[in-house]
Amino acid sequence: MKRSNEPVAWGLFGAGGMLLALVGPGLVVATGFLLPFAEPAAAFHAVDALIAHPLGKLLLLAAIALPLYHTVHRLHHGLQELHAPLPHGLVALLCYGSATVLTIASASWLLVR
Amino acid sequence: MSDSIAIYVARYRPGQDEAPTEQRYDVPLSTDLSVLEALNYIKDELDPTLAYRWSCRMAICGSCGVMIDGEPRLGCKTFLREFADRGELHLRALDNFPVERDLIADVERFMDHLETVKPWTVHNSERPVSEGEYRQTPAELERYQQFSQCINCGLCYAACPQFGRDDSFLGPAALTLALRYNLDSRDDGSAGRMAALNADEGVWRCTFVGYCSEVCPKDVDPAQAVNRGKVASTINYGLNLLRLARGEHDT
Amino acid sequence: MTRKPYRAPQRWSWWLKNPAYRRYLLREATALPLFIYALVLVTGLYRYTQGQLAFTRWLEALQAPGWLVFHAVAVAACVLHAATWIELVPKLLVVPGISGRSIKRGHQVAALIGSALVLGAALVSWPLAGGAS
Ligand code: SF4
Ligand code: FES
Numbered sequence: 001m002k003r004s005n006e007p008v009a010w011g012l013f014g015a016g017g018m019l020l021a022l023v024g025p026g027l028v029v030a031t032g033f034l035l036p037f038a039e040p041a042a043a044f045h046a047v048d049a050l051i052a053h054p055l056g057k058l059l060l061l062a063a064i065a066l067p068l069y070h071t072v073h074r075l076h077h078g079l080q081e082l083h084a085p086l087p088h089g090l091v092a093l094l095c096y097g098s099a100t101v102l103t104i105a106s107a108s109w110l111l112v113r
Numbered sequence: 114m115s116d117s118i119a120i121y122v123a124r125y126r127p128g129q130d131e132a133p134t135e136q137r138y139d140v141p142l143s144t145d146l147s148v149l150e151a152l153n154y155i156k157d158e159l160d161p162t163l164a165y166r167w168s169c170r171m172a173i174c175g176s177c178g179v180m181i182d183g184e185p186r187l188g189c190k191t192f193l194r195e196f197a198d199r200g201e202l203h204l205r206a207l208d209n210f211p212v213e214r215d216l217i218a219d220v221e222r223f224m225d226h227l228e229t230v231k232p233w234t235v236h237n238s239e240r241p242v243s244e245g246e247y248r249q250t251p252a253e254l255e256r257y258q259q260f261s262q263c264i265n266c267g268l269c270y271a272a273c274p275q276f277g278r279d280d281s282f283l284g285p286a287a288l289t290l291a292l293r294y295n296l297d298s299r300d301d302g303s304a305g306r307m308a309a310l311n312a313d314e315g316v317w318r319c320t321f322v323g324y325c326s327e328v329c330p331k332d333v334d335p336a337q338a339v340n341r342g343k344v345a346s347t348i349n350y351g352l353n354l355l356r357l358a359r360g361e362h363d364t
Numbered sequence: 365m366t367r368k369p370y371r372a373p374q375r376w377s378w379w380l381k382n383p384a385y386r387r388y389l390l391r392e393a394t395a396l397p398l399f400i401y402a403l404v405l406v407t408g409l410y411r412y413t414q415g416q417l418a419f420t421r422w423l424e425a426l427q428a429p430g431w432l433v434f435h436a437v438a439v440a441a442c443v444l445h446a447a448t449w450i451e452l453v454p455k456l457l458v459v460p461g462i463s464g465r466s467i468k469r470g471h472q473v474a475a476l477i478g479s480a481l482v483l484g485a486a487l488v489s490w491p492l493a494g495g496a497s
Contacts, residue, residue, distance in 0.1 A: 001312035007350035021449040024442040026479030028401060030486035032435025036426035038490035044416045046489040067402040074395035077320050083376035102406050109413045127368035183382060211369035219369050277374040324384045337455040344456055
């Protein structure tokens with residue numbers, strides 16, 4: 001039997017799932033309900049200050065990338081379970097590919113700041 | 114409480130039926146009658162052509178599993194009184210397996226998968242009997258004891274939608290037994306079993322639906338075993354990467 | 365006697381007939397709003413790189429009722445995710461000497477503290493418009 005590469009996807013899925021379980025509800029309330037009604041200039045500078053710090057960059061990247069990998073993993077498996085008439089390889093490519101592209105984009109935006 | 118209960122049995126007679134169809138049997142209701150005993154009553158008193166499996170009548174042999182009102186359960190461990198208020202219950206052969214005849218499922222696939230994981234203690238070298246028994250401390254026993262309670266009834270396979278979609282998946286009980294022997298201090302066969310666990314058809318088909326553990330009549334918790342298998346397989350994957358990085362060969 | 369086993373291939377609707385399967389798929393479905401939520405975060409970061417004006421526009425867009433409803437759904441999905449996730453943690457994290465129950469409790473407490481910390485930090489660093497300061 002052939003060794004599966006699923007441990008990589010599963011590891012990222014697990015990290016994202018844990019992050020969303022531990023801070024997710026607070027995070028969604030914060031960015032979905034508090035941030036939009038914050039004083040815009042102050043909010044912008046708060047994000048500025050967060051990104052200025054390497055640790056802040058890392059936290060932000062984790063908060064974006066890990067939930068991406070977590071959710072695409074579930075969507076990928078869910079589509080198979082609902083018998084979606086799409087080739088398995090294509091769905092995997094679209095799911096994990098989009099998460100990877102968005103992670104790289106986010107990392108580069110964080111680095112140039 | 115009325116004095117009889119309607120039991121609808123999905124009957125399938127190969128060569129005669131295209132697909133299973135339900136047949137109704139009225140069985141006198143008594144509170145201590147199990148579903149298995151009701152089937153025995155039907156066979157003895159109403160219809161000798163009904164086919165089903167059983168042996169021990171006490172949740173040990175694992176042969177009497179059927180779908181009872183859509184749930185995989187042991188016929189000998191389920192009692193009619195549970196369905197008395199509704200006055201009826203529906204039986205069919207275990208889901209996710211081909212139906213051989215009436216309530217008999219063809220569990221060949223499950224047996225193949227069990228064999229794949231070598232569910233016995235493997236020894237690198239046989240020790241002469243004169244050297245005495247393989248000893249084990251209570252703590253060592255504790256590590257796998259829960260997983261050794263499996264009676265191979267196959268209810269967890271009937272509960273698993275992944276096995277239902279593609280029966281190449283080794284499935285809950287086989288993967289549980291793999292872990293059971295990997296956790297056994299007397300066993301040397303772990304490397305061979307890991308090769309099966311590491312495959313797509315091994316632990317990686319599982320999406321932690323968890324229903325297998327709900328239906329298991331022996332509280333084995335196969336979902337726990339399979340997911341601990343994923344942790345073990347992930348560590349194994351990492352170690353393999355290290356070996357590859359050192360220029361050693363792939364395993 | 366010849367064998368002629370009856371096979372019923374799984375249908376796409378397999379999950380409709382059993383409440384355990386419906387609960388499972390609801391759990392998996394939390395990924396859909398949370399995926400969109402992650403996209404919202406990526407968009408926010410992108411708008412931030414375009415400067416303060418663009419970032420402010422993004423904040424204003426999020427005030428639309430549609431987005432508020434979406435975020436309400438996302439919070440519900442995330443709470444359901446957290447509850448079901450933590451329920452399963454003891455099955456993966458088996459520590460000799462610590463009961464599964466304690467491991468679950470520990471994660472539940474950690475999740476409450478975690479979300480409270482994030483909310484606290486947000487309240488401190490993003491003063492509400494029209495607030496005292
Ligand atoms: S793990 Fe439980 S349900 Fe599955 S075969 Fe063993 S005893 Fe039956
Ligand atoms: S008859 Fe043996 S388990 Fe039910």
